[in-house]
């Protein structure tokens with residue numbers, strides 16, 4: 192018999208309507224349920240009609256799983272979903288936020304703060320496309336990206352996930368990366384668009400005002416008038432909707448004391464009705480639990496509050512039996528309205544049909560070679576080059592001439608610091624694991640800054656490397672080293688673990704800077720997710736480069752240090768003198784930065 196929803200020639204809305212009409216309450220609630228892969232067995236997927244599975248940060252089928260292993264895992268889950276009565280495919284989501292960063296051997300691109308420094312939307316669009324391809328290489332059709340936060344306080348642990356403090360720059364990058372990830376919309380009507388099997392569904396996050404919390408405290412309270420919220424934090428969502436974003440993730444944070452996850456006014460009236468967002472709204476991880484203190488305290492009621500507010504899909508991710516039972520009970524009692532459930536399921540099905548998931552539910556094995564591919568690494572290297580911001584170049588205590596670009600045929604150079612030869616540190620959080628880690632063998636291929644320097648300089652140049660230089664090996668250096676490259680910065684972090692009230696350069700960075708730069712002409716390369724307090728050491732440095740979190744392609748750092756390319760990056764954020772000035776953003780009346788938003792020295796290619 193003819194089944195309309197299975198017919199790809201039918202209009203999407205007709206397929207949605209037909210399928211919805213066939214669904215039982217259990218099947219509808221299943222579509223609203225997203226569970227973590229660790230508990231997504233075929234029997235659970237079948238029994239609960241699960242609509243979506245995710246990998247939480249670092250959650251992979253096995254240690255250093257290959258693209259094929261990822262695909263195998265997802266295929267198994269998808270076949271379970273396709274075996275259910277109506278055969279609705281699952282949508283598998285992951286945080287591919289700077290490349291497909293969970294996957295071993297993926298290309299790790301600079302985090303968003305570095306992309307903001309490039310001011311290059313065409314580059315960012317290509318990065319979106321490459322990220323989509325590397326996600327599809329592992330069989331994943333959905334990423335929880337882009338983060339379109341407007342980070343207004345660098346003390347926020349997620350500030351590096353934000354393109355900028357400036358709303359317009361965030362909008363520029365948002366409007367670029369979404370068509371990269373999803374494919375370009377044919378017309379700007381806000382209909383969810385995922386152009387083909389090499390694209391992925393995106394997720395603009397975290398709605399709204401995640402980057403505006405008090406003192407940058409993660410998941411805290413954003414205190415703003417409605418007009419300031421709309422002026423500073425809302426515009427990127429307008430661009431996301433116009434570009435056909437498939438989903439929007441709600442922020443853990445609150446606006447004027449109201450938890451975003453239960454804010455019906457902003458989710459339903461503003462995003463869905465005023466802005467005509469047509470995709471689905473998803474919660475953050477256990478965010479339904481977390482609208483109460485302690486979390487989960489009134490879970491039954493919290494479910495009603497959040498779904499009533501306009502939540503469509505819930506990232507449960509573990510308590511799915513309780514979640515499904517509670518939604519079912521409240522739907523049967525009319526405590527949760529059926530037309531709310533039908534709206535949620537309609538939005539989810541609309542995205543699944545729009546992205547061709549019914550026609551192509553299974554991973555495409557022909558794509559595995561794109562994971563960490565050479566062209567993507569070249570693209571990432573270009574992004575690194577364009578993201579570095581040159582903050583100081585010369586006028587040191589020595590002879591005051593520009594120090595950069597460095598000469599490639601020095602007799603002897605010194606490379607020092609914790610971040611000179613550490614792939615993990617240059618990638619930052621959300622890399623292979625949720626929090627990231629230091630070390631050189633966890634994420635597969637990549638080039639450290641030291642390795643890049645070694646391959647850039649003349650083979651006759653002697654390079655002394657010392658992670659922690661002591662007085663000894665630099666004391667007799669006055670005439671020994673042509674220059675030193677000092678690479679220091681932050682340890683990896685994600686979310687609340689990154690909240691930081693002092694923004695000092697972590698030890699032993701400051702002492703390494705002092706020790707080496709007082710004796711040798713030095714270029715300091717700062718690897719951090721945000722501006723740090725550098726004023727106390729600035730005079731001792733001959734040059735200072737903000738490298739942000741560049742990712743695996745360290746060659747991009749050497750490319751500009753040695754003048755193969757000129758420096759072009761511009762600050763996407765204000766560089767404060769001291770945390771006492773915070774919050775202080777471009778456009779504020781009181782604005783006295785060490786380096787202003789948009790600052791960046793340039794050099795000519797050597």
Ligand SMILES: OC[C@@H]1[C@@H](O)[C@H](O)[C@@H](O)c2nc(-c3ccccc3)cn21
Pocket residue numbers: 246247248286335396475476686
């Ligand atoms: O990884 C899924 C989402 C991600 O997309 C969101 O941007 C982020 O806020 C987030 N935090 C957790 C998470 C936080 C604490 C413990 C376990 C998981 C999970 N997630």
